[in-house]
Amino acid sequence: METVEVRWSPRARRWRLEVPWGQAPRLTVPQGTSRAGVERLLAEKRPWIEDQRARQVPRLRLDPAAVSESQARSTARQLVSTVASEEAARIGVEYRRIRIGGQRTLWGSCSSRGTLSFNWRLVLAPSEVLDYVVVHELCHLRVPNHSRHFWALVERHRPHWRRQRDWLRDHGPELLAFRPRA
Ligand SMILES: [Zn+2]
Structure with missing residues (x-):
């Protein structure tokens, strides 16, 4: 016990x-x-x-010895920035800066001042999941809550967003708990 x-x-x-x-x-x-x-x-x-x-059965086959956090953070920054700069214009929003963090409970967040924060562990998720989290936060720059209006906006830009949400629901806790060895 x-x-x-x-x-x-x-x-x-x-x-x-x-x-x-x-x-x-x-x-x-x-x-x-x-x-x-x-x-x-x-x-x-x-x-x-x-x-x-x-x-809590590990299913993601994450190897703590094979991941370098600093490398993962810089890759996360690149990937997130690429998606954000492409999608911001389509969604019709502007952000000020991107922060990459190591939050233990959160994939992404957005401040009213336009700072978007993302968890570096997103680079270990499928790329569509990272893409969805970025689009989700960009949509919050237009609608700051999770109202129907917000989800309609997400759906317009990512019609298959539910698959990514489900992936996060199924695998998110395992990924958030992941710590590289070094
Ligand atoms: Zn949200």
């Missing part, structure tokens, strides 16, 4: 349990929770933790 990291948080209103890829399960509970309460919760949630873990 895996050891669960327990955190008592003054800010937590209720408990939260996460089973991140490649890391110990984490339980966050409100400050006043008793140890007995935590034990009860863990006993009850143990099957769920095991079930989550059982689904």
Whole structure:
């Protein structure tokens, strides 16, 4: 049985349990929770933790020894910049700069000031997925939320966007957890 990291948080209103890829399960509970309460919760949630873990089968064949993060970052910058500069004009938006980051939870984001940020791990995904994430963020420069209007815009520019979204749903957690060895 895996050891669960327990955190008592003054800010937590209720408990939260996460089973991140490649890391110990984490339980966050409100400050006043008793140890007995935590034990009860863990006993009850143990099957769920095991079930989550059982689904985390590596399928991407990523080799931590074969990837250099700095190389991957510079390739990511090139690929993202190419897509962004071509697509921005088609979508009718302008961005100010592109940032390549190592976010653990996020593929891309866009600030109201026009900075687009992307996760360097996108270079390890199929190229259509990287393409979709860039187009998605560019569309946010026109529609900053996920309303129907936004998805209609995405669909106009990438009619098959659902396939890429599904790929991210299926493989995203594994890819986000990936760390090169060096
Ligand atoms: Zn979005």
